[in-house]
Amino acid sequence: MRVLVVEDEEHLAEGLRKGLDAEGFATDVAPNGTDGLWMAREHPYDAIVLDIMLPGVNGYRVCAALREEGNWTPILMLTAKDGEFDEAEALDTGADDFVTKPFSYVALVARLRALIRRGAAERPAVLEAGDLRFDPGERRAWRGEVEVALTAREMAVLEYLLHHRGDVVSKTDILDHVWDGSFDGDLNIVEVYVGHLRTKLDRPFGRDAIQTVRGSGYRLAADGG
Numbered sequence: 039m040r041v042l043v044v045e046d047e048e049h050l051a052e053g054l055r056k057g058l059d060a061e062g063f064a065t066d067v068a069p070n071g072t073d074g075l076w077m078a079r080e081h082p083y084d085a086i087v088l089d090i091m092l093p094g095v096n097g098y099r100v101c102a103a104l105r106e107e108g109n110w111t112p113i114l115m116l117t118a119k120d121g122e123f124d125e126a127e128a129l130d131t132g133a134d135d136f137v138t139k140p141f142s143y144v145a146l147v148a149r150l151r152a153l154i155r156r157g158a159a160e161r162p163a164v165l166e167a168g169d170l171r172f173d174p175g176e177r178r179a180w181r182g183e184v185e186v187a188l189t190a191r192e193m194a195v196l197e198y199l200l201h202h203r204g205d206v207v208s209k210t211d212i213l214d215h216v217w218d219g220s221f222d223g224d225l226n227i228v229e230v231y232v233g234h235l236r237t238k239l240d241r242p243f244g245r246d247a248i249q250t251v252r253g254s255g256y257r258l259a260a261d262g263g
Contacts, residue, residue: 039084039154040064044074044100045116046092054087061147071095078104078111084154087146088133089116090124098131102176105132106164112153116141130174165200168262170239170247172196181243188238191216195231196239199248204260206251232256 041063045051051067058065066081068074072094078086090097101113115133117124128136134153137146165172169182177193179186188196194216199207209228217227236248240263247263248256 040066040081041085041087041150042066042068042074042077042081042083043087044068044071044078044092044097045087045089046070047089057143058147058150069093071097071100075100075103078109079107083111085112085114085150087114087116087150090118090128098127098176101128101131101133102173112156114146114150114153131176165197166262167200167203167247167258167260170200170262172200179239181239181245184243186238188235192231192234192238195228196235199235199256199258203258206254206257208255211255 039062041058043051043054043058043065045054045067046069048069051069055065055067066077066083068077071092074086074088074092075095078100088097088100092100095103097115101115104111104113112135113133115128115136117128117136117138125136125138134156135149137149165174170180172179172193174197177190179188179193179196195212198212198215209225212228213225232248239245240247245263247259249259251257
């Protein structure tokens, strides 16, 4: 089993290489994100151990780039201590699992073996409906080749609609998944944000992707309108 370790801390990288070699892995090491991305593209690895904080290109961007290119090699990301946001972003970007530094070497090897047994499962990191795209990891949206600036709440509503593209979803469904449980305002707040998305993603491009289904809610056209 061939594994790529992308880690700029020389002592840690060498320790991982020696330890994984002792466990029967064939291990390559890249000292920065730029080299790591090149090596992941050039060689058929069974898994990648990827640090987040890297010189050149950070781990999030390495992971996102590979997923966008259709490379589904299992990725185990190394996150910071108490880094809940790191962990969430790692998974949103397309990583398969993570371990927190400082980590148990035994646990890392066990998780790595589990990922390799599971194999490369294709799970698009970028959500799409026709030429409408949203990258949850990088928090960016496009209509065709044009990037469209959205607020955090607009992105959350768009992400929910894209996950359910082609299906009718009610205002209550959207409210329950996008707003927290303490929200006790008007249900029509959903209509306001759907209007914002239409203004930014549909009308300037002559589209009608976000459709109102009278008495039921909204539907995002599967083909992007």
